[in-house]
Amino acid sequence: xxxxxxxxxxxxxxxxxxxxxxxxxxxxxxxxxxxxxxxxxxxxxxxxxxxxxxxxxxxxxxxxxxxxxxxxxxxxxxxxxxxxxxxxxxxxxxxxxxxxxxxxxxxxxxxxxxxxxxxxxxxxxxxxxxxxxxxxxxxxxxxxxxxxxxxxxxxxxxxxxxxxxxxxxxxxxxxxxxxxxxxxxxxxxxxxxxxxxxxxxxxxxxxxxxxxxxxxxxxxxxxxxxxxxxxxxxxxxxxxxxxxxxxxxxxxxxxxxxxxxxxxxxxxxxxxxxxxxxxxxxxxxxxxxxxxxxxxxxxxxxxxx
Amino acid sequence: xxxxxxxxxxxxxxxxxxxxxxxxxxxxxxxxxxxxxxxxxxxxxxxxxxxxxxxxxxxxxxxxxxxxxxxxxxxxxxxxxxxxxxxxxxxxxxxxxxxxxxxxxxxxxxxxxxxxxxxxxxxxxxxxxxxxxxxxxxxxxxxxxxxxxxxxxxxxxxxxxxxxxxxxxxxxxxxxxxxxxxxxxxxxxxxxxxxxxxxxxxxxxxxxxxxxxxxxxxxxxxxxxxxxxxxxxxxxxxxxxxxxxxxxxxxxxxxxxxxxxxxxxxxxxxxxxxxxxxxxxxxxxxxxxxxxxxxxxxxxxxxxxxxxxxx
Numbered sequence: 001x002x003x004x005x006x007x008x009x010x011x012x013x014x015x016x017x018x019x020x021x022x023x024x025x026x027x028x029x030x031x032x033x034x035x036x037x038x039x040x041x042x043x044x045x046x047x048x049x050x051x052x053x054x055x056x057x058x059x060x061x062x063x064x065x066x067x068x069x070x071x072x073x074x075x076x077x078x079x080x081x082x083x084x085x086x087x088x089x090x091x092x093x094x095x096x097x098x099x100x101x102x103x104x105x106x107x108x109x110x111x112x113x114x115x116x117x118x119x120x121x122x123x124x125x126x127x128x129x130x131x132x133x134x135x136x137x138x139x140x141x142x143x144x145x146x147x148x149x150x151x152x153x154x155x156x157x158x159x160x161x162x163x164x165x166x167x168x169x170x171x172x173x174x175x176x177x178x179x180x181x182x183x184x185x186x187x188x189x190x191x192x193x194x195x196x197x198x199x200x201x202x203x204x205x206x207x208x209x210x211x212x213x214x215x216x217x218x219x220x221x222x223x224x225x226x227x228x229x230x231x232x233x234x235x236x237x238x239x240x241x242x243x244x245x246x247x248x249x250x251x252x253x254x255x256x257x258x259x260x261x262x263x264x265x266x267x268x269x270x271x272x273x274x275x276x277x278x279x280x281x282x283x284x285x286x287x288x289x290x291x292x293x294x295x296x297x298x299x300x301x302x303x304x305x
Numbered sequence: 306x307x308x309x310x311x312x313x314x315x316x317x318x319x320x321x322x323x324x325x326x327x328x329x330x331x332x333x334x335x336x337x338x339x340x341x342x343x344x345x346x347x348x349x350x351x352x353x354x355x356x357x358x359x360x361x362x363x364x365x366x367x368x369x370x371x372x373x374x375x376x377x378x379x380x381x382x383x384x385x386x387x388x389x390x391x392x393x394x395x396x397x398x399x400x401x402x403x404x405x406x407x408x409x410x411x412x413x414x415x416x417x418x419x420x421x422x423x424x425x426x427x428x429x430x431x432x433x434x435x436x437x438x439x440x441x442x443x444x445x446x447x448x449x450x451x452x453x454x455x456x457x458x459x460x461x462x463x464x465x466x467x468x469x470x471x472x473x474x475x476x477x478x479x480x481x482x483x484x485x486x487x488x489x490x491x492x493x494x495x496x497x498x499x500x501x502x503x504x505x506x507x508x509x510x511x512x513x514x515x516x517x518x519x520x521x522x523x524x525x526x527x528x529x530x531x532x533x534x535x536x537x538x539x540x541x542x543x544x545x546x547x548x549x550x551x552x553x554x555x556x557x558x559x560x561x562x563x564x565x566x567x568x569x570x571x572x573x574x575x576x577x578x579x580x581x582x583x584x585x586x587x588x589x590x591x592x593x594x595x596x597x598x599x600x601x602x603x604x605x606x607x608x609x610x611x612x613x614x615x616x
Contacts, residue, residue, distance in 0.1 A: 153550075
């Protein structure tokens with residue numbers, strides 16, 4: 001099933017099938033794009049993630065109030081109060097503004113942590129899978145040990161040692177994030193290494209680097225994209241969880257997790273303190289999960305009809 | 306089978322060593338002077354003389370490898386250090402909280418497994434129906450809601466809005482206190498379990514041996530119960546093993562939300578108080594439990610599926 005992908009991106013493919021106007025070559029990526037356009041999950045996921053991203057980017061214009069400005073005279077206003085569409089918290093801060101600004105923290109964590117995980121995991125996975133030998137032993141040994149600790153617990157332990165702060169959450173999640181991708185890319189590389197088109201590239205004198213970049217990486221890219229997307233959802237969840245435990249973003253930073261942990265004391269009298277950040281986390285994570293699910297369906301040739 | 310089991314157990318040794326290395330290194334990436342953390346924080350600023358004496362007493366001047374060796378020996382002797390904040394041995398602090406966590410963990414594993422597998426099989430057998438779609442939406446909700454959000458939502462629903470259960474605490478061990486944290490944790494993992502069971506079941510239903518069995522005239526029910534389900538459960542078993550690991554991290558959150566006096570909350574409190582020996586002990590315990598669970602899962606695999614033994 002993966003043969004078409006191989007021959008189209010392989011060294012020989014384009015030469016025997018030159019692109020001309022009469023018979024346009026449908027590139028793998030164009031095919032994938034078409035599949036993605038037909039997939040409902042991808043579209044809904046993209047819409048949600050796109051919306052969140054635009055909220056995060058335009059936070060200074062969208063938020064009507066300073067998210068860290070205390071206004072004790074207006075504390076604990078219920079939703080739909082004048083000036084506080086989603087109510088205010090125990091210090092009189094506008095919850096809507098805080099939720100809007102919170103999207104910046106969550107998305108930044110997801111993006112930064114996951115980019116790091118993808119880059120490091122892919123590099124190590126390529127090296128381990130392609131060269132094997134001691135490089136593989138070292139990398140695989142390391143990932144096995146990393147997998148022996150539940151991710152969130154490992155992150156928790158790192159933040160515990162470094163001290164609670166958003167900065168350290170980035171470090172901790174970066175450290176625990178890469179092994180998943182590394183293992184995946186290593187397995188992909190291993191299975192691709194022996195394929196005919198790799199042999200062919202080697203036979204015409206391609207260097208290792210060229211084989212990895214031109215032939216192995218493009219063929220391993222779609223699972224990397226899928227796992228990377230789902231990993232972003234996980235990173236956002238993890239940041240929210242760590243902040244909820246008081247280990248991440250420190251007050252008065254408007255992190256969704258922090259807002260919920262501060263709001264728990266008001267569950268009896270003012271449940272909206274927790275409600276809206278909770279909904280925000282849920283929407284962000286669900287959007288990314290949907291996108292990941294849809295991309296898997298669209299990009300994985302095995303489930304394609 | 307014996308050879309497989311022995312090999313699997315031997316493979317676990319370097320992993321266990323790796324994990325002890327991680328918990329050991331954790332103590333040395335602490336910013337600042339580690340003696341500050343090891344000495345009772347209530348004392349405040351430490352006299353440099355005292356600090357030097359303490360470093361000598363704990364052998365902190367020794368080379369890292371020697372210290373790691375000593376750490377391993379101490380673990381084997383069950384000596385995890387002293388927790389100043391609670392005035393007891395780390396080991397005792399953990400043992401005291403262990404029963405509550407075990408109780409919570411077992412209940413939630415049972416809930417997530419029964420619910421997840423049940424729902425996965427149910428939706429797989431009705432692929433494409435409204436039940437299936439509804440099931441996928443519910444499980445997507447399940448995997449996208451963080452444990453603490455779900456916990457707080459349930460708490461608000463069943464303790465505030467319709468007060469049938471106590472919101473937090475352990476009571477005197479009554480069942481009513483167990484429900485909220487256990488259901489929260491159970492539901493958090495049931496979603497992923499249901500999704501995996503569904504896809505594994507769909508894979509298996511399309512397999513040749515299932516079609517053969519049907520062609521031979523075996524009833525649909527019997528084929529599902531005897532041929533399809535046991536094979537579909539093999540990947541699910543792995544997930545149960547992984548979930549038990551996630552559950553321990555989840556326990557830190559659920560126990561914090563519901564003020565459940567288990568190891569998770571002990572760990573969360575220890576982190577807040579920067580009681581690092583206790584943190585180290587709890588993390589080590591969780592990691593060892595996780596490794597042991599996964600070895601057991603692998604052994605079960607070998608029992609259930611002879612193919613795996615020969616790989």
